[in-house]
Amino acid sequence: MFRVAAPAAWQDRIANADWQQIARLPWVIPPEISTHHHLAHALFDAHGVKPERVFEADQEAVIASLVVSGIGIALMREEIALEKAAHGEVCLWGDVQIVTPLWFIYQRERENDPAIRAMLDLQADIWELRESDGKGAVMAANVKPASRARESA
Numbered sequence: 001m002f003r004v005a006a007p008a009a010w011q012d013r014i015a016n017a018d019w020q021q022i023a024r025l026p027w028v029i030p031p032e033i034s035t036h037h038h039l040a041h042a043l044f045d046a047h048g049v050k051p052e053r054v055f056e057a058d059q060e061a062v063i064a065s066l067v068v069s070g071i072g073i074a075l076m077r078e079e080i081a082l083e084k085a086a087h088g089e090v091c092l093w094g095d096v097q098i099v100t101p102l103w104f105i106y107q108r109e110r111e112n113d114p115a116i117r118a119m120l121d122l123q124a125d126i127w128e129l130r131e132s133d134g135k136g137a138v139m140a141a142n143v144k145p146a147s148r149a150r151e152s153a
Helices: 008-014 019-024 035-046 060-068 078-086 114-126 146-152
Strands: 002-007 026-029 053-056 074-077 090-098 102-105 127-132 137-143
Touching: 002 008, 002 060, 002 078, 008 090, 026 035, 026 060, 026 074, 035 074, 035 090, 060 074, 060 078, 060 090, 074 078, 078 090, 102 114, 114 127
Parallel strands: 026 053
Antiparallel strands: 002 074, 002 090, 102 137, 127 137
């Protein structure tokens, strides 16, 4: 799950902002090759807006650092965004939550390999799994944050 995170100093600036106002602010977005780039742009498209200024960064830690330092807004993994918000480093814009699918991909002919079976069993304990696509891939509907996964183990 991802949240829209902004520099903490922008709290008043974004508190009552609508999508058009949010799109006018600078954004930190991964390069086009990234699935997170497409996730961000799908979000903009769904609300009929385009970000006016975009800075590219391709490392999660760099993106978070740029947000904290006041460069712009970004999609940030929820557990990171909540932690940084609790420490006063970022603020979150509204209740926007974006779910992204996770995939575990393997060669179909290895489906009965003990290592693959062990990974699938482990993922079944952590992920809420959807059915296999029959081509050697399984998609997660939702993923428990790492701390919750350890607690339930």
